[in-house]
Structure formats: C-alpha cells, structure tokens
Amino acid sequence: xxxxxxxxxxxxWIVIFLMMTGFYIxxxxxxxxxxxxxxxxxxxxxxxxxxxxGKVTEGxxxxxxxxxxxxxxxxxxxxxxxxxxxxxEVELGHSVSDVSAIQHASYLENTNPPASPPLDGLADAxxxxxxxxxxxxxxxxxxxxxxSNPLPSVLMLTAIVVGIAxxxxxxxxxxxxxxxxxxxxxxxIIELDRNS
Amino acid sequence: xxNFIVIPILLLLALTAVTVARIRNxxxxxxxxGIYSFLxxxxxxxxxxxDVAFTEAAVGAGISTILMLATLSxxxxxxxxxxxxxxxxxxxxxxxxxxxxxxxxxxxxxxALIYGTFDMPHFGSPEAPIQVYPDPSFxxxxxxxxxxxxxxxxxxxxxxxxxxxxxxxxxxFTAGIAVLLILRRAPNxxxxxxxxxxxxxxxxxxxxxxDENSDGELTQEADS
Numbered sequence: 080x081x082x083x084x085x086x087x088x089x090x091x092w093i094v095i096f097l098m099m100t101g102f103y104i105x106x107x108x109x110x111x112x113x114x115x116x117x118x119x120x121x122x123x124x125x126x127x128x129x130x131x132x133g134k135v136t137e138g139x140x141x142x143x144x145x146x147x148x149x150x151x152x153x154x155x156x157x158x159x160x161x162x163x164x165x166x167x168e169v170e171l172g173h174s175v176s177d178v179s180a181i182q183h184a185s186y187l188e189n190t191n192p193p194a195s196p197p198l199d200g201l202a203d204a205x206x207x208x209x210x211x212x213x214x215x216x217x218x219x220x221x222x223x224x225x226x227s228n229p230l231p232s233v234l235m236l237t238a239i240v241v242g243i244a245x246x247x248x249x250x251x252x253x254x255x256x257x258x259x260x261x262x263x264x265x266x267x268i269i270e271l272d273r274n275s
Numbered sequence: 276x277x278n279f280i281v282i283p284i285l286l287l288l289a290l291t292a293v294t295v296a297r298i299r300n301x302x303x304x305x306x307x308x309g310i311y312s313f314l315x316x317x318x319x320x321x322x323x324x325x326d327v328a329f330t331e332a333a334v335g336a337g338i339s340t341i342l343m344l345a346t347l348s349x350x351x352x353x354x355x356x357x358x359x360x361x362x363x364x365x366x367x368x369x370x371x372x373x374x375x376x377x378x379x380x381x382x383x384x385x386x387a388l389i390y391g392t393f394d395m396p397h398f399g400s401p402e403a404p405i406q407v408y409p410d411p412s413f414x415x416x417x418x419x420x421x422x423x424x425x426x427x428x429x430x431x432x433x434x435x436x437x438x439x440x441x442x443x444x445x446x447x448f449t450a451g452i453a454v455l456l457i458l459r460r461a462p463n464x465x466x467x468x469x470x471x472x473x474x475x476x477x478x479x480x481x482x483x484x485x486d487e488n489s490d491g492e493l494t495q496e497a498d499s
Binding site: 083084086087088089090091092093095096097098099100101102103104106107108109110112113115116117119120123126127130131132133134135136138139140141142143144221225226227228229230231232233235236237239240241242243244245246247248250251252253254255257262263264267 | 285288289292293295296301304305308311312315318319322323324325326327330331334335338339342343345346347349350352367368370374377378380381382384385388389392393395396397398399400401403405406409411414415418423425426427428431432436439440443446447449450451453454457458
C-alpha cells in the first residue's frame, strides 16, 4: 500500500471503523437503549461517508459569494437574468473552461444538459479527464470559485431528520416495554416471554 | 495546517465510539454519544458541509441526547423507596456471553468493506463520479432559478427537492403521532394502577411528549 493510497482512502477507513463500532454495539449488547445508541453511531458514520465523498480538493462550502458586482445587479432584475447573464458570462470568459462553455451553450439552446443517457455519460467522462489534464475543472464551479458538492449535504439533512424520528419512535417503544416487562434487557424479556 | 485540526478530531471520534461500546453506565454512554455527534459535526464543517454540521449539532448532539436522557430517567434498573435515583441504577446488566463472535463478525465485515474501498475514488478527487454526475453546472443554474439565493444546499432542499422535504416533514409528523399513541394511557387504566409509581411515569411521559412536540419545530429551524 502506498502513501498516496492511504491519503486518498483514509476517510473511508475512519468511517468503516465507526460503522463497525456501531454494528458491534448493536449485535453484542443486550440492553435496548445501548442498541439504539449503537444504531445512532452507525447512522452518523453513514452521514460522514456521504459528506466525505462530496468534498473536492480546494473546494469551499456551497454558498455562493456575492462578490461579483454585475451579477448581483442582474439578480436584482429577476426577469431577464438567466440566458442573457449566462451568455455574457461565456463572452466575458469568467474563467469558464472550454467544457463548461459548451455546457452553457447547450443550456442556452434549451437542449438537455449531457449525462442523461449512458452513452453520453461515457463521452462526458472522457471529456472530463481531458479537461483535468489541461488543469481546468468541470467540478461545481461558479465565478472562478470551486464548490464542494451540495447534493450529499441535502440528502444527509433529510436523513438526519428522518433518523431522529425513528430514534424517538424506538425510545418510545422502549419506555412502553419497560412499563410492561419491568426491564430493558433483551435476555430477561425473552425469558419472561417464554415463562408466560 | 488543517491536519493539526483534522487528525485530533478523527482520533477523538474513533476513541469516543470505542468508549461508547465499552462503557457499562448508560448515562455516561448517552453523554459520550453527544460528544461523538459533536465531533462528527466538527468534521462535517471541515468537509465543507456547514448545513449538515449545524443540523447534526442541533439534532444529533442536542435533541437525541435529550430524548435518550428522558428515556433513561423512565427506565432505571431499580427504583428506590424514596424515589431518588443513583448513577448505578443506569448500569447495564453484566453480560454472560463472550463477545468473541460479535467481534469476529464485525472484523470480517470491516475488512470486506475496506477491501471494497480500494476501488473508490480518492478523497477530494474532482473526477469522482459524484462530482461529475449530475452535471455540476446546476450550481450556476440555481443562481438563476432561485433568484440569486446564495446557499445552494437550501436551493436544492427547498426548491428542486421540495416534495422530498415535504415528505420528510410528513415522516416527522407521523413519528410524533406514533410516539403520542404509544405513550398514551387510557383514562381508566390510570385508575387501575393508581399507585405512586405509575403517576410518576405518567408525569414523565407528559414531559417526554412535550419534547416530541418541540422536535418538529427545532428540526425545521435547523434545516433552514
């Protein structure tokens, strides 16, 4: 294993370690609350897995800076921003790479952006690696700033909220089980069930 | 420079997870879970996901810790005559089974997953599939579509994926109703066991339900 490989993959290994710790708690511990804690640890490690995949080297948080003066004015006049603004951006050469210029052009012509059919996707991938060799980026870039991918963040926001909903439900069930059985230890509950 | 922050955070994260797995006292375990969530949120902030970091700190370290503490206070191992609780009432029962089998399963699964990572795109790589599909120009398009809304995460969450967020709200609502139904007591049932203990439990349930109700609002705030 090379150093390069270690630096490129350590984030996954950390996540796997945390995930397996949560998994261990779930399968080895017999206390119901401890099981829920284990599930929570597992869940958070999945959030971290997605978030680490969205990170781009030299990228920043996906919040657009409002530094670009004339763009702000155009956004003020919301009616005819879109196509005109994008067209001007291409003309002004706002550090838009060739590939993204093509994409903007296709956007102007109101055709579908690439990457929907698989064959186009393959062509796109080769175009990407070509662009990278020329030290330009196809990654989420706007006004010369590289942004990390916002999509994992969005998905994980939803997952966190759904996660707390299931946790609350599980804890309510535990309270109910404690009322009926007088214990929250799995083996004692099973024994009570057998004896009844 | 960044490594001086990232490495300690990751080490503490791993250490906290192991501590949660080892510690017997549930009260302490819940507190360590809060610390774990907070450290996870710190790492998310470094990974350019401030929105998720805020939500994780508010929901993971905040609300879920409160819910677990509320549950713990209702489920001690034994109840003393005068009603007060000691910290060792929240200890797990000592286990008789040896942890060899779970450890073996976890180790094998872990190594299988690590073997799987060798095909994964490297950390921060701009050519990773996730960065290329869907067409990343949606970031600049969102500026047009959302009239210059600066936060792209909000634009996607509330705009492009608005129905998904609506469904998520429905999930929270359903979970709230389900918790209320599970913890509700029938009026005559309260009369049947009218001893002191069930009264205490019922009062604590009410507090728990109040927590549940404030859940939805808090999460909404954290989301936006």
